[in-house]
Ligand SMILES: O=P(O)(O)OC[C@H]1O[C@H](O[C@H]2O[C@H](CO)[C@@H](O)[C@H](O)[C@H]2O)[C@H](O)[C@@H](O)[C@@H]1O
């Protein structure tokens with residue numbers, strides 16, 4: 001068995017002595033420690049203005065994993081990351097054609113960085129290594145690596161949605177992008193809906209077809225295509241949450257609630273997350289059901305994200321103004337309806353905050369999966385669990401059928417669902433929570449990693465033999 005080589009734009013900082021943070025990082029690091037591996041990607045740093053392009057990645061060893069990190073020039077970062085990845089692919093793949101900006105300059109930067117990454121990575125690859133590329137920033141990597149003569153197994157996992165063809169074909173280079181996907185041996189999506197959109201695209205564009213369950217021929221290559229819903233490290237997150245009540249910040253939060261019910265939202269500041277619509281629904285709820293005034297608080301944790309992209313800066317202002325206006329209109333001397341926190345909270349603290357909250361509000365307009373939804377479920381007290389409110393447009397809604405499923409575009413409907421969640425009796429909360437917990441325990445992040453890698457190394461039964469998961473009506 002060869003090594004595992006993971007390639008992703010963002011690589012968790014390999015600081016000596018600190019474990020990698022986040023479910024994805026933990027699981028992939030676990031796989032690499034088992035097998036020996038390289039984690040290749042952007043260092044998170046930019047090169048000084050006149051510095052030449054790097055000839056070698058910086059190699060850092062930590063905890064049995066070799067990190068291979070590449071600094072990017074400011075221009076490459078603007079064109080490849082802020083430009084084509086986050087102003088074109090991100091909005092388009094989240095069904096937001098109105099927010100896209102396509103430029104040939106940014107597209108050029110996207111291919112330039114993929115070429116650079118492939119050139120720096122190829123010499124590090126051994127013949128029996130399995131290579132697993134992650135996310136929309138790096139779709140052309142397989143084609144670039146194959147052009148340098150590599151014959152290895154190559155897998156790709158898309159963490160964000162794959163939209164229907166009428167949306168994808170807005171992208172002027174959609175044909176090249178899908179040709180790039182066909183250079184992999186396995187292409188993984190988050191949900192059956194994404195797989196279906198891919199199938200419709202290749203059929204309509206006349207570039208391929210599904211030949212059997214989980215197997216496609218695209219541009220003449222036979223590839224595996226299936227959904228592999230990403231999970232979290234469920235058991236350890238649940239254990240952390242059970243102990244997190246001792247954490248000083250969680251204690252302070254509980255004391256400050258003075259018996260009020262907590263409603264929690266945790267999202268990067270991103271227009272895909274539906275934060276403004278959520279605040280509007282909360283305001284409608286407070287207006288419609290006055291009995292809840294002064295008896296509940298919405299804690300919205302929203303770290304800033306992608307500040308170089310203009311749409312994100314605009315959204316930062318919009319959400320801050322909205323939260324301020326709702327507080328101004330509804331607050332009392334001893335009660336603030338919304339606590340809006342614009343910084344990153346550590347996951348151990350978050351675990352305790354989720355457990356304190358009677359309702360978890362996860363209402364994206366579109367989301368690949370949404371790990372916060374799974375973390376909220378994992379963190380609940382099994383004797384007295386809270387209620388997850390989940391947008392039907394989050395990938396997680398295909399699995400978490402015990403949630404109160406909402407449509408974030410329906411502000412009144414979401415407000416009504418919030419009232420129902422806060423009033424839900426214990427037996428219904430228990431019944432809903434148990435179904436969801438069983439699911440995320442069985443399909444945790446280790447299941448995700450193993451099922452993808454088994455498909456990549458052709459060790460699995462036919463992908464189609466896997467039990468089907470619930471599909472949102
Ligand atoms: O790296 P950034 O630009 O700061 O953005 C953070 C990450 O956001 C996206 O996450 C996605 O992956 C999650 C795990 O599979 C999934 O639950 C979520 O729905 C997705 O939005 C992005 O895809 C990552 O590449 C970014 O690193």
Ligand SMILES: O=c1ccn([C@@H]2O[C@H](COP(=O)(O)OP(=O)(O)O)[C@@H](O)[C@H]2O)c(=O)[nH]1
Pocket residue numbers: 022023266267268301302303343344345346347350369370371372373375
């Ligand atoms: O202040 C914060 C906010 C978020 N997160 C973590 O960031 C991840 C967000 O993943 P998700 O899939 O929900 O959305 P993404 O941001 O990847 O689109 C989750 O593990 C959260 O626990 C965190 O550690 N601290």
